[in-house]
Amino acid sequence: MDSRHFGDRTSGACACGGEHIDGFSCAGESANSEPLNSNDTVTSAVDQALIASLFPDRSTRRALLRGVGASVLLAAISDILPLGTIRALAQERAPLEKKNLNVGFLAITCATPLIIAQERGMFAKYGLNISLQKIPGIGLIRDKMVNGELDVSQQVMPVALATSAGVGGNVVPTKVLTILNQNGNSLVLAMKHKNNRDPRNWKGFRFAVPFEQSHQALQLRYYLAEAGLDPDQDVVYRVVPPPEYVANLRVGSIDGFFGGEPGGQRAVVEGVGFIHLLSKDIWSGHPCCSVTALDSWIKQYPNTFLAVFRAVVEAGLYSSAPENRSGLATILARPEYVNAPEGVIQQVMTGRYADGLGEVKSDPNRINFDPFPQYSMAVWLSVQMQRWNMLQGDIDHKRLAQNVMLAVDAQKIFAEQGVKLPEPAFRKENVLGKEFDSNEPDKYGRKR
Numbered sequence: 001m002d003s004r005h006f007g008d009r010t011s012g013a014c015a016c017g018g019e020h021i022d023g024f025s026c027a028g029e030s031a032n033s034e035p036l037n038s039n040d041t042v043t044s045a046v047d048q049a050l051i052a053s054l055f056p057d058r059s060t061r062r063a064l065l066r067g068v069g070a071s072v073l074l075a076a077i078s079d080i081l082p083l084g085t086i087r088a089l090a091q092e093r094a095p096l097e098k099k100n101l102n103v104g105f106l107a108i109t110c111a112t113p114l115i116i117a118q119e120r121g122m123f124a125k126y127g128l129n130i131s132l133q134k135i136p137g138i139g140l141i142r143d144k145m146v147n148g149e150l151d152v153s154q155q156v157m158p159v160a161l162a163t164s165a166g167v168g169g170n171v172v173p174t175k176v177l178t179i180l181n182q183n184g185n186s187l188v189l190a191m192k193h194k195n196n197r198d199p200r201n202w203k204g205f206r207f208a209v210p211f212e213q214s215h216q217a218l219q220l221r222y223y224l225a226e227a228g229l230d231p232d233q234d235v236v237y238r239v240v241p242p243p244e245y246v247a248n249l250r251v252g253s254i255d256g257f258f259g260g261e262p263g264g265q266r267a268v269v270e271g272v273g274f275i276h277l278l279s280k281d282i283w284s285g286h287p288c289c290s291v292t293a294l295d296s297w298i299k300q301y302p303n304t305f306l307a308v309f310r311a312v313v314e315a316g317l318y319s320s321a322p323e324n325r326s327g328l329a330t331i332l333a334r335p336e337y338v339n340a341p342e343g344v345i346q347q348v349m350t351g352r353y354a355d356g357l358g359e360v361k362s363d364p365n366r367i368n369f370d371p372f373p374q375y376s377m378a379v380w381l382s383v384q385m386q387r388w389n390m391l392q393g394d395i396d397h398k399r400l401a402q403n404v405m406l407a408v409d410a411q412k413i414f415a416e417q418g419v420k421l422p423e424p425a426f427r428k429e430n431v432l433g434k435e436f437d438s439n440e441p442d443k444y445g446r447k448r
Helices: 045-054 058-068 070-080 083-089 109-119 138-146 157-165 215-226 242-251 263-269 295-300 302-320 322-332 342-350 375-387 397-404 410-416
Strands: 100-105 129-134 152-156 174-179 185-190 206-209 236-239 256-260 273-278 289-294 352-354 360-362 428-431 434-437
Touching: 045 058, 058 302, 100 109, 100 138, 109 129, 109 152, 109 289, 109 302, 109 322, 109 342, 138 152, 138 157, 138 289, 152 157, 157 174, 157 215, 157 289, 157 375, 157 397, 174 295, 174 302, 174 397, 185 215, 185 242, 185 263, 206 215, 206 242, 215 256, 215 375, 242 256, 242 263, 256 263, 263 273, 263 342, 263 352, 289 295, 289 302, 295 302, 302 322, 322 342, 342 352, 375 397, 375 428, 375 434
Parallel strands: 100 129, 100 152, 206 236, 206 256
Antiparallel strands: 152 289, 174 289, 185 256, 185 273, 352 360, 428 434
């Protein structure tokens, strides 16, 4: 791989006597001498070439390097990129195999990066003509992707794990390209329960969740079990599309719901419910929705996949920036997107919100848009699915995570180019104050 073919080059030489790709120096600093993470230096021309090729937009590249550093970024790339895509990098950005794509999304704030990539021209920037299609429910959006009606879709992360593990009888290998958002959900109760906030008293409650195999359902089960309830026997779950949460709460068909925003905030504004807790109060930084595609689609269209990946990552970075947050609500509120009052969405995006119990709270991390997945996220989710008998039989949780999170033989290919990458990490997560070691998933056991 010849690094001269990638990215923009500086017109001058570094103090080391060599030239570097625009945005780097041999000390891992940007061309205008603004330091990056001091612990992460990019000294290899191949390292520079790979990052510059993957993120040709200089401002995006610099934001990533400042935010996570070069070594973390390279490790994340090795986790995310499939073999075919890495080879595509060596083809000097080969033409897209497919430009016109159908992309499905759900009418919740989790879809923000997809919507912003469309509205701010990031998809077009990478040669894509995207038809964003609003789909009312998780099961339907899954079926449309499996049937080939969608090229790429927003999806809650457990669905990719479930389809890849063969839940429902058919194994459909599905990949998580990026994480769309972290946090951004709430556990909401009807106002009649404002004096009944101890989950130990919730036997007989009826909860709406967006899908049986969703992180919302899994976090709710975990929360109830930690309170001493039997989540299978003591409460009832109803699968309800996110836009219908508030209506169901209003008519009394449910006692509460655990779902993506702006459902929780809308319930508060309309006076029918209160926010018992944010999803981040259970698992801070948890993954919510992801961008998914079938494994077969990625192999067929590797360069198109890379274009989608670049656009969504760039949109995620834009959406994460605090200075951009308030401006997002106007776009998301439109009927073709989330179709909710701008003021409601604004409370979600800025993190300054009314909880429905008379308090105004402030939490800038109420929703985040970090695009890089972690193996540990998938391991916790699959362990919980096995715990509640959604995944049957013996499950190799780490292998499933590696397969779904696009961990392939990337390290081998990078090594052939002289690049040594850190081993993909299985982190420890903290859920309700308890440490979860994703390196040892089997010790957490099943329900009984």
